[in-house]
Amino acid sequence: MRGVEGIERELARMRLRSDGLYDLRASVLNLLVVADEGLAGEVSEVISRLSGNHPSRSIILITDSGAPESRLDVQISTMCNVPGPEGRHVCSEQITLHIEGEPARHPESFADPLLLPDLPAVMWCPGEISLDAPGFRRLAGMADRLILDSATAGDCGRAMRKMAGFVDEPGMPHLGDLQWTALLPWRSFIAALFDPPERAPALRELRRVRIEHRPGGLCRALLLAGWLASALGLHPESRKRSGDAREYDLSGGVRLELEQLGSDAAPPRVLIESAGASFEVSVGRLRIREGSSVTERAVRLEAPGTGDLLGEELTFFGRDGAYEAALKVAAEL
Amino acid sequence: MPETFENTLRADERLPRMPPPAAMVIFGASGDLTARKLVPALYDLADRRLLPPEFAVVGISRTRMSHDEFRSRMRESVGEFRSGKVRDDVWGSFARGLYYLPLDSRDPAAYDELRRFLAKLDREHHTGGNRVFYMATAPTLFPVIVERLEAAGMNEGEGGGFARVVVEKPFGRDLASARELNQKITHHFREDQVYRIDHYLGKETVQNILALRFSNALFEPVWNGRFVDHVQITVAESLGVGERGAFYEEAGALRDIVQNHMMQLLCLTAMEPPVSFDAESVREEKVKVLRAVRRISEEEVNALAVRGQYASGWVWDREVPGYRSEPKVAGDSPTETFAALKLFVDNWRWAGVPFYVRTGKRLAKGATEIAIQFRPAPHTPFAGDATGGLEPNVLVIRVQPDEGISFKIGSKVPGSRFRVRSVNMDLPYGAAFLEERPDAYERLLLDLMLGDATLFIRADEAERSWEILEPVMRVWEREEPEFPNYAAGTWGPEAADELIRRDGRRWRRP
Ligand SMILES: NC(=O)c1ccc[n+]([C@@H]2O[C@H](COP(=O)([O-])OP(=O)(O)OC[C@H]3O[C@@H](n4cnc5c(N)ncnc54)[C@H](OP(=O)(O)O)[C@@H]3O)[C@@H](O)[C@H]2O)c1
Numbered sequence: 001m002r003g004v005e006g007i008e009r010e011l012a013r014m015r016l017r018s019d020g021l022y023d024l025r026a027s028v029l030n031l032l033v034v035a036d037e038g039l040a041g042e043v044s045e046v047i048s049r050l051s052g053n054h055p056s057r058s059i060i061l062i063t064d065s066g067a068p069e070s071r072l073d074v075q076i077s078t079m080c081n082v083p084g085p086e087g088r089h090v091c092s093e094q095i096t097l098h099i100e101g102e103p104a105r106h107p108e109s110f111a112d113p114l115l116l117p118d119l120p121a122v123m124w125c126p127g128e129i130s131l132d133a134p135g136f137r138r139l140a141g142m143a144d145r146l147i148l149d150s151a152t153a154g155d156c157g158r159a160m161r162k163m164a165g166f167v168d169e170p171g172m173p174h175l176g177d178l179q180w181t182a183l184l185p186w187r188s189f190i191a192a193l194f195d196p197p198e199r200a201p202a203l204r205e206l207r208r209v210r211i212e213h214r215p216g217g218l219c220r221a222l223l224l225a226g227w228l229a230s231a232l233g234l235h236p237e238s239r240k241r242s243g244d245a246r247e248y249d250l251s252g253g254v255r256l257e258l259e260q261l262g263s264d265a266a267p268p269r270v271l272i273e274s275a276g277a278s279f280e281v282s283v284g285r286l287r288i289r290e291g292s293s294v295t296e297r298a299v300r301l302e303a304p305g306t307g308d309l310l311g312e313e314l315t316f317f318g319r320d321g322a323y324e325a326a327l328k329v330a331a332e333l
Numbered sequence: 334m335p336e337t338f339e340n341t342l343r344a345d346e347r348l349p350r351m352p353p354p355a356a357m358v359i360f361g362a363s364g365d366l367t368a369r370k371l372v373p374a375l376y377d378l379a380d381r382r383l384l385p386p387e388f389a390v391v392g393i394s395r396t397r398m399s400h401d402e403f404r405s406r407m408r409e410s411v412g413e414f415r416s417g418k419v420r421d422d423v424w425g426s427f428a429r430g431l432y433y434l435p436l437d438s439r440d441p442a443a444y445d446e447l448r449r450f451l452a453k454l455d456r457e458h459h460t461g462g463n464r465v466f467y468m469a470t471a472p473t474l475f476p477v478i479v480e481r482l483e484a485a486g487m488n489e490g491e492g493g494g495f496a497r498v499v500v501e502k503p504f505g506r507d508l509a510s511a512r513e514l515n516q517k518i519t520h521h522f523r524e525d526q527v528y529r530i531d532h533y534l535g536k537e538t539v540q541n542i543l544a545l546r547f548s549n550a551l552f553e554p555v556w557n558g559r560f561v562d563h564v565q566i567t568v569a570e571s572l573g574v575g576e577r578g579a580f581y582e583e584a585g586a587l588r589d590i591v592q593n594h595m596m597q598l599l600c601l602t603a604m605e606p607p608v609s610f611d612a613e614s615v616r617e618e619k620v621k622v623l624r625a626v627r628r629i630s631e632e633e634v635n636a637l638a639v640r641g642q643y644a645s646g647w648v649w650d651r652e653v654p655g656y657r658s659e660p661k662v663a664g665d666s667p668t669e670t671f672a673a674l675k676l677f678v679d680n681w682r683w684a685g686v687p688f689y690v691r692t693g694k695r696l697a698k699g700a701t702e703i704a705i706q707f708r709p710a711p712h713t714p715f716a717g718d719a720t721g722g723l724e725p726n727v728l729v730i731r732v733q734p735d736e737g738i739s740f741k742i743g744s745k746v747p748g749s750r751f752r753v754r755s756v757n758m759d760l761p762y763g764a765a766f767l768e769e770r771p772d773a774y775e776r777l778l779l780d781l782m783l784g785d786a787t788l789f790i791r792a793d794e795a796e797r798s799w800e801i802l803e804p805v806m807r808v809w810e811r812e813e814p815e816f817p818n819y820a821a822g823t824w825g826p827e828a829a830d831e832l833i834r835r836d837g838r839r840w841r842r843p
Contacts, residue, residue, distance in 0.1 A: 185382055188349055191342035192385050196354050196459040203340070231342045284422070286386070297429060298422045300382070322345035 004113045007076060011093050014078045027092070029314065030121040031058040032111055032143060034136070037098075039126050044096070046126075046307045051079045051092035054314045057116050060096040063104040065135075070101035108138040120144040122314060123173065126306070128152040131162050141171055147313050149178040149306075150219040157333070160222060164331035167324050174319045179220045180326070181309045185301050186281070187227060190270070193279055193288075202274040203232065210257040210271040214264050221258050224270065226330030227322065229256070236332050248333060258333075352782035354387035355463035355494075356454050358447065360438055360478055361470030362392025362403065366501065368410035370532075371469060374774035376411045379427040380420065381771075383779060387459040389430035391450065394470070395437050403433030415772075430458055438470065438478050444485035455491060462494025465782060468501055475500060476517040483521035499528045499781060504790065506588060507806060508799040515792040528781045529790035533594045535773030538736045540788070542601045542703070545730060545738065552728075553606070555707070557682045562725065563836075565704040566598050567843050568692040571648055572699070573821070574670070578661030586640070586672040587802055587809075590692040593790075596623065596798040598732075599688060602703050603678050612786035616794060623797040627677040634808040639828045641671030642814070643695040646821030653695065653821045667814050670694040673829040674805070675836075689833050691840070695821035700843035701732040710743075715751060724755045727841075 031054075035043050040062050047058045075098075080091040097110055115121055123143035129136060140146050153159035167175050194203050209228055213221035229235065234250040241247075244260035261268070269282040280287040286299045304312075357375075359367055378384045392403055408428065412419050434450060436443035454460050466482060468475050479498060482488055490496045500518065505511025518527055533539055546552060555561070568590055574581045581589065600619040607614040629637050644655040656662060656670050671693030678688060707726040727741040739759045746752040780788055818826040824840065833840055 184347065187342070187345060188351060188382060189386065191340065191345070191348055192351050192387075194340045194342055195351075195385060196387055196461050198459065198461075200340075203342075227345075228342075231344060233341070298426050299386075300420075300422055300426075316347060320347060322347065 032123040033060040065104035067100035073098040143173040146173040147176040156219040160331040208273040222330040226326035230325040356460040357465040363394040363396040366469040373415040462491030479521040504795040532773040534788040535777040566690040569696040625680040640669035641826035642816035644817035648822040
């Protein structure tokens with residue numbers, strides 16, 4: 001397709017109805033997605049489901065800079081939802097660019113002219129990316145927020161360290177991580193457990209925190225540990241590793257244990273133990289022992305899907321202080 | 334118990350607003366409001382993970398039931414009165430904290446039993462001495478309940494916890510009874526412990542009026558009498574009274590809609606920007622509007638107020654009966670189903686700008702809107718015949734259905750001649766988000782547990798609203814109405830048109 005004007009004209013034409021009026025375009029943000037061919041299908045599906053609650057212009061860049069020949073292929077579509085009894089159409093736009101060869105090394109020259117003015121730009125990278133690649137940095141510099149998924153990284157510890165460094169770099173967007181977003185129900189639930197004042201001692205006299213995670217869940221577990229430690233003002237003093245188990249001595253005499261479960265079937269679990277009480281939270285159950293009394297009940301902490309996680313991230317703007325603090329501790333673990 | 338404890342895990346701005354642990358006592362637990370609104374809203378909060386893990390509900394009414402019978406009754410209501418499936422796991426953990434005590438709210442001994450029960454919940458559910466007392470029962474019982482609560486020492490939370498009372502509408506039926514009720518309640522609880530609930534303010538669409546006005550610098554400079562010719566506020570229903578005849582006979586349009594919903598819309602439209610969005614700042618500005626509303630003398634009532642009652646007529650494809658033929662309505666009922674008023678807000682901003690407000694049942698369609706009619710442009714440089722179809726600007730805030738704004742602006746007609754005419758620009762901003770909005774009760778229950786009274790009615794707000802309407806009610810009581818005076822499916826009585834036509838204006842068609 002012809003350049004930027006051609007794309008804009010075509011998008012407007014797609015909103016033109018048979019009665020000569022235009023369907024409305026509603027947008028609250030620009031969503032810039034960088035992915036490779038393998039993820040293209042999933043990305044498109046997630047975005048079309050998001051359009052109802054986060055009407056936006058999505059610009060999806062599928063790049064392959066290793067391809068021998070230069071090629072640009074443009075696909076555009078509008079998604080019109082029909083809310084309310086009167087069935088008015090509200091449309092979101094999706095522009096997908098397949099870029100191969102030399103041009104794929106400077107994706108920013110495609111993204112810049114397509115971004116809608118006056119609206120924030122959120123960049124989402126569903127796959128593993130290299131934060132150091134120059135093309136990536138120029139692109140990221142255009143965004144207000146960058147959303148990654150640390151679980152796609154081959155080496156979680158390394159990813160945490162890179163991301164912790166990125167957070168402080170001037171000129172770079174605020175960072176978000178879907179693994180952190182997935183912890184939101186856990187953080188909210190665990191924080192609320194310690195709202196009753198009579199449980200204050202349990203936090204002050206913390207002895208042990210144990211996190212059991214699924215094989216792919218190390219990043220999430222590190223962030224959860226980072227969150228608890230940073231919120232309670234603790235930091236790692238020594239570490240030990242044997243196989244899939246990690247053990248740390250935190251300041252204040254607290255022991256932290258991370259252990260990988262044998263399979264995906266077992267539910268992730270967090271154990272928080274003090275002298276007088278213990279709190280055991282897993283995906284489906286809560287077990288509290290306080291003195292000699294034990295209570296158990298059902299809770300609901302299953303992780304939402306990628307679409308919901310991304311949707312949650314899109315409602316947040318600015319700097320996520322609690323995340324950055326957790327990330328910094330996680331990077332030291 | 335340690336008095337200063339800060340849960341540092343909470344220092345995370347992205348965590349949802351979750352209230353502290355608490356026990357909610359519902360007086361009137363076997364009643365309609367509990368089944369249709371309160372428990373379903375609490376369940377939805379639990380489902381959204383917005384209720385604290387340590388939370389309990391104690392239902393009270395005279396009907397004999399065990400805890401389990403109450404639970405299964407509530408489970409049925411939750412299935413019936415909200416859309417969407419009830420999740421077993423969510424219900425299970427919510428119902429764990431659901432209790433019922435068969436007690437008579439008039440019986441002093443009942444309150445000792447309640448107090449003991451709440452102490453037990455503090456131990457077993459860690460509800461921390463925090464209590465919310467919800468009056469979902471006949472208004473005549475409110476004074477008795479607050480008095481007994483104080484007598485039993487429950488007007489303060491236990492061990493430093495909080496105690497709040499929630500009072501349902503109606504807040505009296507005239508100024509005297511509203512004052513009396515407020516005095517009785519505040520004799521036993523401080524005003525800052527009292528939450529008067531008008532679910533209208535819990536609606537997202539109503540709150541959006543504030544967002545539109547105070548987050549857009551564009552509107553505020555022209556939001557005054559220098560630019561605005563007049564304001565029209567309409568709350569129109571196409572429905573009749575249906576099954577609520579008995580209730581409506583006692584109320585009428587003035588009490589049912591004007592005193593609360595209409596006055597709230599007037600306040601939100603006319604108020605000054607509050608310094609902050611906290612309860613005192615917002616409510617203070619609203620009360621200032623009510624204080625500025627010009628007093629109507631009894632002599633002026635017939636010139637400034639119109640009432641109506643529907644006769645039979647056609648609404649859409651159905652012929653519907655007149656009000657006096659509705660079930661549980663007197664054959665010669667003098668109750669008004671329509672009211673229109675011309676009000677003035679005598680302050681610097683609004684001096685001389687009339688606010689025409691109207692509400693009615695069985696009107697041509699259901700619509701709630703606020704229309705700001707601007708003055709004509711002071712001078713048009715175009716030749717007289719060039720501006721034939723041009724009318725002054727109108728900004729309409731549509732509250733329902735299809736929440737949004739529309740704006741009428743002048744625009745050039747394409748062609749070689751210079752001709753301008755009015756074009757309606759429609760922006761259904763509500764439609765930009767398909768996200769399901771929380772029910773009004775959900776929002777308000779959460780706010781009240783969090784101790785945020787911004788969206789609740791302050792005593793003086795309720796009283797001042799009654800005071801404005803007092804002369805109208807007196808004259809209408811005294812004088813025999815000529816009812817019915819409008820056909821169902823029309824826009825109300827002829828006299829309402831006359832009320833505004835006299836000023837050289839006319840009602841908009843919403
Ligand atoms: N329903 C609504 O949609 C709605 C909307 C807005 C405002 N409101 C207001 O909410 C309040 C309740 O309305 P409602 O429709 O739920 O009324 P309702 O169905 O008549 O319920 C009244 C409740 O009060 C209980 N009760 C009456 N006398 C009692 C006593 N001496 N001791 C203990 N309990 C007693 C009744 O139970 P027992 O007979 O078992 O004792 C029943 O549970 C009213 O103020 C109403 O104006 C209701």
